[in-house]
Amino acid sequence: MQIEQPFRINAAQPDKLKQFLPQPLIISSPVAGWNGFYFAYHRQLNYQLPETSPFQNIITIYTREFQAKLKINGHWQSKSYAPTDVGIFPADQISPAVQFEQELGFIHIGLEPAMITRVAYESVNADAVEIVQQLQTHDPLIQQIGLTLKQEIENSGFDSSLYIESAVNLLAVHLLKRYSTQKFIIREYTDGLPKHKLKEAIAYINDNLDQNLSLAEIAAIAQISPHYFASLFKQSMGIAPHQYITKCRVERAKYLLASFFIC
Structure with a gap:
């Protein structure tokens, strides 16, 4: 059978x-x-x-x-x-x-x-x-x-x-x-991202604002998991990564618009 x-x-x-x-x-x-x-x-x-x-x-x-x-x-x-x-x-x-x-x-x-x-x-x-x-x-x-x-x-x-x-x-x-069958404990971080990793992440974001950025690829720059990157980035910057990227895109749009009218 x-x-x-x-x-x-x-x-x-x-x-x-x-x-x-x-x-x-x-x-x-x-x-x-x-x-x-x-x-x-x-x-x-x-x-x-x-x-x-x-x-x-x-x-x-x-x-x-x-x-x-x-x-x-x-x-x-x-x-x-x-x-x-x-x-x-x-x-x-x-x-x-x-x-x-x-x-x-x-x-x-x-x-x-x-x-x-x-x-x-x-x-x-x-x-x-x-x-x-x-x-x-x-x-x-x-x-x-x-x-x-x-x-x-x-x-x-x-x-x-x-x-x-x-x-x-x-x-x-x-x-x-x-x-999960295993006990999963969230690590607590209180100091945010190390300055050099934060600088690298921000530079990568600014260089790729016109791209469809993902949390995983930005976290890879800092060489940590996306979850911990998001948590540490918010501690360092006061806002979540997606909010920071939106803010940067708005500021860039304002700059380009102002440049257009000046020309």
């Missing part, structure tokens, strides 16, 4: 989910993602999924209350979900088959394992990081991050990649702190 294998979900290939979804995705991030991050939002009615196993770590955020049936250990079980409930489905782990019988809204956030490792490497043994599956958990912070990302993408499109990346790094840190 042949055992049916779980369906492999790849957030980088959202079109392959069409066979299960009655309605198309409303929002879907570019296939390339943002440094290992994927976002999707959709509303569905009366559909079901077989057992699945994702390539990425998938965080599912529910935007309204609903009922669902999950097949756990061969038996269907009914569950009630509230708008502040979320599901966490780690990469390469099997998730149960599920049936939805009501209209519901989903936010899906996909994080590549390498991104979790990148966030973790300064605090734990990154090679042994493992996220614990949560079929249903109450987590207002994850809910808030998901809704903030949705609002930012709807209002600003996919151009605010550095702001989005900062929010996703916060999400990754939260997953490691609350849902």
Whole structure:
């Protein structure tokens, strides 16, 4: 007797989910993602999924209350979900088959394992990081991050990649702190970035203001993880990296506009 294998979900290939979804995705991030991050939002009615196993770590955020049936250990079980409930489905782990019988809204956030490792490497043994599956958990912070990302993408499109990346790094840190099999302790820094690293980062920002800067590439200049770079940069400058870049771009636009009228 042949055992049916779980369906492999790849957030980088959202079109392959069409066979299960009655309605198309409303929002879907570019296939390339943002440094290992994927976002999707959709509303569905009366559909079901077989057992699945994702390539990425998938965080599912529910935007309204609903009922669902999950097949756990061969038996269907009914569950009630509230708008502040979320599901966490780690990469390469099997998730149960599920049936939805009501209209519901989903936010899906996909994080590549390498991104979790990148966030973790300064605090734990990154090679042994493992996220614990949560079929249903109450987590207002994850809910808030998901809704903030949705609002930012709807209002600003996919151009605010550095702001989005900062929010996703916060999400990754939260997953490691609350849902990792290892104890994850945030290191406390109080002195900001070393002066030479701050100078290098600022120079890189000013030299590339016309580019689509990412938090990861700026953090690489300082040779630290994006999460710690964002924290230390804010301590040094008083504002977050994405706010600083926006300020620099506004100042440059003012300068260019003034130069135009002088000419």
